[in-house]
Amino acid sequence: MKLTRRSFLGTTGLAGVALAGARGLGATELAVAQADLRRPTGAVDIVARDESYWERVAATYRVPSGHTNLEAGYFGMMAAPVLAAYHRHIDRVNMESSYYVRRQYAADAEAVRTRTAKFLGATPGEVVITRGATEALQRLIVQYNKIGPGDEVMYADLDYSAMQFAMNSLVARRGATVAMLDIPEPATRDNVLAAYAAALKAHPRVKLLLLTHLNNKTGLVIPVKEIVALARAQGADVVVDAAHSFGQMDLTLDDLGADFVGCNLHKWIGAPVGVGVMYIKAGRLADVDRMLGDEGSPADIDSRLHTGTTNFATTLTVPAAIDFHEAVGGSYKAARIRYLRDRWVSAVRGTRGVDILTPDERDMVAGITSFRIRGRVGRDDNQAVAAELLDRYGLFTVWRTGLSGGDCVRVTPALYNTPAHADRLAEALTAIAGR
Numbered sequence: 001m002k003l004t005r006r007s008f009l010g011t012t013g014l015a016g017v018a019l020a021g022a023r024g025l026g027a028t029e030l031a032v033a034q035a036d037l038r039r040p041t042g043a044v045d046i047v048a049r050d051e052s053y054w055e056r057v058a059a060t061y062r063v064p065s066g067h068t069n070l071e072a073g074y075f076g077m078m079a080a081p082v083l084a085a086y087h088r089h090i091d092r093v094n095m096e097s098s099y100y101v102r103r104q105y106a107a108d109a110e111a112v113r114t115r116t117a118k119f120l121g122a123t124p125g126e127v128v129i130t131r132g133a134t135e136a137l138q139r140l141i142v143q144y145n146k147i148g149p150g151d152e153v154m155y156a157d158l159d160y161s162a163m164q165f166a167m168n169s170l171v172a173r174r175g176a177t178v179a180m181l182d183i184p185e186p187a188t189r190d191n192v193l194a195a196y197a198a199a200l201k202a203h204p205r206v207k208l209l210l211l212t213h214l215n216n217k218t219g220l221v222i223p224v225k226e227i228v229a230l231a232r233a234q235g236a237d238v239v240v241d242a243a244h245s246f247g248q249m250d251l252t253l254d255d256l257g258a259d260f261v262g263c264n265l266h267k268w269i270g271a272p273v274g275v276g277v278m279y280i281k282a283g284r285l286a287d288v289d290r291m292l293g294d295e296g297s298p299a300d301i302d303s304r305l306h307t308g309t310t311n312f313a314t315t316l317t318v319p320a321a322i323d324f325h326e327a328v329g330g331s332y333k334a335a336r337i338r339y340l341r342d343r344w345v346s347a348v349r350g351t352r353g354v355d356i357l358t359p360d361e362r363d364m365v366a367g368i369t370s371f372r373i374r375g376r377v378g379r380d381d382n383q384a385v386a387a388e389l390l391d392r393y394g395l396f397t398v399w400r401t402g403l404s405g406g407d408c409v410r411v412t413p414a415l416y417n418t419p420a421h422a423d424r425l426a427e428a429l430t431a432i433a434g435r
Helices: 005-011 027-032 051-058 080-120 133-142 161-174 189-202 224-233 312-328 330-348 379-393 419-434
Strands: 127-130 152-156 177-181 206-212 237-242 260-264 276-280 354-356 369-373 398-400 408-411
Touching: 080 127, 080 276, 080 312, 127 133, 133 161, 133 237, 133 260, 133 276, 152 161, 161 177, 161 206, 177 189, 189 224, 206 224, 224 237, 312 330, 330 354, 330 369, 330 419, 354 419, 369 379, 369 419, 379 398, 379 408, 379 419
Parallel strands: 152 177, 152 206, 206 237, 237 260
Antiparallel strands: 127 276, 260 276, 354 369, 369 408, 398 408
């Protein structure tokens, strides 16, 4: 597939926009919007190592020269064609104002919902656009209505703190209690499954289980579909935090097997910041209350979420982000990010003094991986390691907390990173551990 400016902009309704019309982009950024992204032929693992192809992909991102960003997990950078679409939508909304929003935006937003649902493997009536995964998951949790006095909810130490807070809020209002478990460290597929099976067996009154599919703290990918089946057999529902899943991994909602899911479009799909999706499987709406006494139809998923006035341009840019993601190829993108991860991990795994917190099992990790310098488990310790990586080596990473085994440093490569960046990280960690 050749992604030219004409073909790409044509798929996003921008074919008539002149190059000079995409405000905020200089000549270089506008030129890379015409990049030839024809993928090489061959297996995805082979293409993942084709540096000439990934140099062309990387050229669609404008990156700073002062440091190397290995912290792509916060939010995703927009590729130049997506950024051009975003600027066009900003200009249109700003120029046409309420005339456009009141007359045309609803139909355009519905088209975005339909496109997004198809991409995720859902129907339009099962999804609603949110401002991110956090908003989606908070609504799914605090409005879940099948919890009562004496019931339990369950989450793990690795689950995102905001979602833990939402679960705590739910039980406080419903008279239920919280059961927690610690994810084994080091984790394997077998011991993670065993940990959840044992925890569910020990807490037969669990009615709602929170699962983080791809963990934001360590990058661990847990076997969600199998754990959902365990919970369902015990009469428990599952809310899946898939904030990092879509785009970093090649999957659909069917691969998760859950009835309630929250995900982001501004991380690994590369849409503008401030957009995600709440998914409620058809037939399950009744188990999630309408938001704040909404008087809309109980059969309409929109009654489960009110975001007020949204960033219209952000929503309108989602199809452009999906188009670019699909032009690169979901499976190829996932394989490339995993290749970059494996390159630095394989170089330091086994190095004395470096503990890699994510396994190498194919289905247990994607691109995110965290590490500790052995014995350095505190906040100050890990913030100091992240600071040294930046100040001495020019590598930007981030400290993470909340793990039962201690704090860590997270590394998250993206499509604009190179094998040389991974090699530099490995050399830096070896040197730090050696000191």
